[in-house]
Amino acid sequence: MGKIVVTGMGVISAIGNNVTENRHALIEGKSGISTLEMFPSKFVGSLPVGEIKISDNTFIKNLQVKEQGISRTTLLALHAFNEAVADSNLSGKQISSFDTAFITASTVGGMCHTDMMYNDAKIDTAGSPFISSYEYAATSLYLQKRFSLQGHVNTINTACSSSANAIMYGAKLIKSGRANRVIVGGVDSLAKFTINGFNALHILSAKPCTPFDEERTGLNLGEAAAFIVLEKEEDATHKKNYATLSGYSNANDSYHASTLSNEANGPYFAMKAALEAANLLPSQINYVNAHGTSTENNDLIESIAMLKLFENAPLFSSTKANTGHTLGAAAAVEAVYCILNLYHQELYGALRFYNPIATTKLAPIQAYTKIPLSHVMSNSFGFGGNCSSLIFSKI
């Protein structure tokens, strides 16, 4: 079959409420990292996070959500979903059609309402309106109902690589003839749950994160939702084509539940197999949007993997310095950024990079640059060794 093209995008993150705002923030080198303020926690006012400063009530009003107990995760997803389907000009009929699939990803689900969930887990309390929202699938079920989706509706959870796998799954549905168009991506909200989890693992930074810097001190969590619309090239001749999804892969590091192996097996295999799927040589990749969480382990191992695969490491950066690590949404957000790179033939400068890692000496691109780009790669690596890479190419 022919190519799979991107015909629509939607994103909300700490650096903007839509694709245009996100692009301008990236061009201007705006950091979305601020201190936590939107929900009660010990970390309010001190912990740096990529937080979207819009209240749940504002989303509920703007999105005309009538139902009770709709989680912030679902609200963010609905916001980005609306932008993506409008951008692709999908009619209501097309959205709900049996040949349109919706594949999302999340690692937090409705657990962003951590205190509520704590109460709901007690035997002697009545269930709150949020009780059915904690499932990872809750977002997809709400959108299924709201848009009467009749095609495949699925949720993937491979930790921090979840939405890369949602994008892959959607592409495979098109390739195998099981769908003609797919809306794919992911969402995660900031949560007391994940903040305390990553804090217990000692990988949260007390200051804004510095991906690939020698002195990096850990990651900042963020929240976001992003969806892209994929269609067959032959079905999308009449509309805007942003880029093609030319390759993807998923590999396992098979080493440890929460750290990457020194050999960088998972990241290396994922990138290599994505190149093979796209039928490209390493030298044809012009830019890598790295996983680049700014943890000691990730940035070193990802650098090792890039040096192992590429004779000369391509231009690269991590936009997690802008958005924070948005977990299940990260790969979808970064897919949108890669598509913007290709569509506008531009790269955004990395924030807060000072000195390269001593052993690998790789430095990310540091200034906004207009540059011819044909193929860009996006990496996402998750707990459990779940590593995925996507390759987008210029139309």
Added chain:
Amino acid sequence: MFYIHSSSCIWAQQFLFDDVATNLQEPVEKKMYAVEPSYSNIPPAILRRMGKAVRLTVGAAIPLVENNEKPNGIIIGTTNAGKDDCVKFLNQILEYNEGMLTPMNFVQSTPNAPAAQIGLLTKNYGYNITHSQLGLSFEYAILDADMMLEENPTHNYILGAVDELSEYNFIFQEKLGTYKNENTTLAQLYNSNTKGCIAGEGAAIFYVNKNKIGATAKLVGIDTLHTEDENILQEKFILFLNTNKINSNDIDLFLSGENGDNRLDKFYNIITDNISNNSTTARYKHLSGDFPTATSIALWLASNIVHTQVLPSILINKDCKKSVYKNILIYNNYNGLQHSFMLVSVVG
């Protein structure tokens, strides 16, 4: 679709297909826990650190990995994996006021842990994924395996599902009205005519590929849908039969996902109304309890029935004395919203 070569299941019962079912476990307080083996194939130090869903999955998967060519990937469906650790970590957060917490519960709370642990313990660098679409989590894992095998016809995959029953997910589901108000027995479940089901758990794992030789069963077709409308269900079911070129008379056995919840009867009636009166019907959730990936138990039962040609009498609802079980239809309804059909056949 593809062939099932071997399978393994850890659930609330222990019975073999060449045996008459004995020592059946009854539900206790609306719960049916899995009968766990001794896990002699998992190193004790590792076993102690595993959450239950991981233990069930790894316990079922390791024999299949050891007895077959190295699989090209691991594809798991789950909704509840890690829920127990998740709530335990939640309790730590609130009870220690976001102080210095131990990360073990957090790391184990991720639902991708079962697939990841199989990958880790069997040194598998291949495709590794976890689907979590509530009552269709296993079905989307199957569809994934099907697409992977279409693209790579020489590959082999570990495909399966797991859900754990913990104190906490029972509380959540009880508050949602999932379970019966009254206690019930294995024999009474389907006659209760009340709302709700009983809770269960389990893991079923399959070694699948496109190679007919040596296979024990064939998965001919699968389809899913989200709807609360019986008419749409009926249309989709007829389409499923047509797509798979099967006449309703050729369904020898209908393995129904009925769970004793009278709110779902109308959906199961659509299926029985649209298949032949000559099909034997069987049920299994009195033996397993219900949980989002219970259809993995159904597929395990169906693949064993076509392989051994033994239909354990404890499963039979209406016996049409079939001389052969060639085609088995599985239909499941989760929560009145999520539907799946599977067609399992003998290896032709």
